[in-house]
Amino acid sequence: MGLRVLAWGLGAPSTALLYGSLALFISILHNVFLLYYVETFVSIYKIDKVSFWVGETVFLIWNSLNDPLFGWLSDRSFLGSPRSGDPISLPVVVLKRLRALSVSGPLLALSFLAFWVAWAPPGLQFVVCLCLYDGFLTAVDLNHNALLADLAVSAGDRTQLNFYCSLFSALGSLSVFMSYSFWDKEDMASFRLFCVVLAGVAALGFSLVSRLLQQRFQKQARLQDEATALKELCVGQTPLAQDKTVTLGEYLKQLSKHRNFMWFVTMNLVQVFHCHFNSNFFPLFLEHLLSDRITAATGSFLLGISYIAPHLNNLYFLTLCRRCGVYRVIRWLFLLKLGLGVLMLLAGPDQIYLLCIFIASNRVFTEGTCKLLNLVITDLVDEDFVLHRRQQAASALLFGMVALVTKPGQTFAPLIGTWLLCVYTGYDIFQKDALQDVVPPPALPYPALASTLRQGCFYLLVLVPITCALLQLLAWSQFTLHGKRLHSIKSLRQGSQPHWPQDVKAI
Known part of the structure; x- marks a missing residue:
């Protein structure tokens, strides 16, 4: 009450x-x-x-x-x-x-x-x-x-x-x-x-x-239960016996043949890697690329805005999704990531204001893309429901299978990032005073070593987004669940459940 x-x-x-x-x-x-x-x-x-x-x-x-x-x-x-x-x-x-x-x-x-x-x-x-x-x-x-x-x-x-x-x-x-x-x-x-x-x-x-x-x-559930009971009384039949339940092995086999699911998780694995790469190395980029060029307050602002801006930015992305579709918006974000990375690579590490904008926008747009992907997974839920004629959409299970395939990206991000940095500069992020522990060759004085580290961080900052964007555009071009096919899938799902509650369907 x-x-x-x-x-x-x-x-x-x-x-x-x-x-x-x-x-x-x-x-x-x-x-x-x-x-x-x-x-x-x-x-x-x-x-x-x-x-x-x-x-x-x-x-x-x-x-x-x-x-x-x-x-x-x-x-x-x-x-x-x-x-x-x-x-x-x-x-x-x-x-x-x-x-x-x-x-x-x-x-x-x-x-x-x-x-x-x-x-x-x-x-x-x-x-x-x-x-x-x-x-x-x-x-x-x-x-x-x-x-x-x-x-x-x-x-x-x-x-x-x-x-x-x-x-x-x-x-x-x-x-x-x-x-x-x-x-x-x-x-x-x-x-x-x-x-x-x-x-x-x-x-x-x-x-x-x-x-x-x-x-x-x-x-609503009570009303539907009563309607089902009345229908059974009128028809005079008992419910059909339960067929063999789909086992986990059979479900995995079905999922392995789900073409759009496989291309999506390939793209999303790269996206998870890039999101966590940004999170893991954001402080490192601030320290070695900007710490001597900007104030501490500016660094704190860049760090703070990277937490809240993706959520606010996503409000605009979702407006675009209503007009143009999720597939197109995500493709534009990949192209934007690629374009900004190439522009920053051509500009070089000495363009401080452009570097600040790139570091912040790279994280904001990447996190924003992550937050749109749940909409794509819900479309995959609809396609799985239609393709295999489920009793109900196995929503939680499909979200779980996506997480199983893509979460290793969280581990790959720090491992690959620190390996690339160490190979290129000799800098080990896990050692105390790692920069001082690196012994430069006689021809390479300490300031030159610091410059090499800065250059290595810069190339890591720009080449990772460029590589990720190219891989994602390749995978995303093979994803077909958009346009007419998506409209057809949604019509079939809604048509298979004619008693869709009005307060759910019309939010």
């Missing part, structure tokens, strides 16, 4: 607004986690190097496997054809996702708090905290992303849902700026209290919004 009164007082917020607000609760926790968890364990808890790398290795394996595992557990009942048994109504699917969010959301907030108080030996706490947090984060992300495919089919409705996600994600990024006021390695009390407040807001938000959305679909 209280929730209904609150919803009425808020003017009955739209489904899109409520769905987007879930991104706020993810963002306020995850941005703070990314910024502080390593420094907390290294500088405060004094974790040793072996324990740190063992923990990161375990985390890498768990991080790659839990997406398809949770997706399979969530969607395996949807993999049969509509003739294989009782049809699963769309409101039931949505309710299943929302119930999972109402549980995993507060648990994510609770696991977030486990980082900021020492309660076990650092090595053990590091592994346990990372795996718990990432497990609940995966459960939240998969169900939240799957709802993007389940709540709407048309491109316009999905871009509106994504619009609200970007808006609330930008608001959630403010937690990073607020955290600077509380962060103090010498006295963590204020920061811990700040994290408790963030976790409380997130847990309450997940519970409230999930409950409000559940109320919207429970009535």
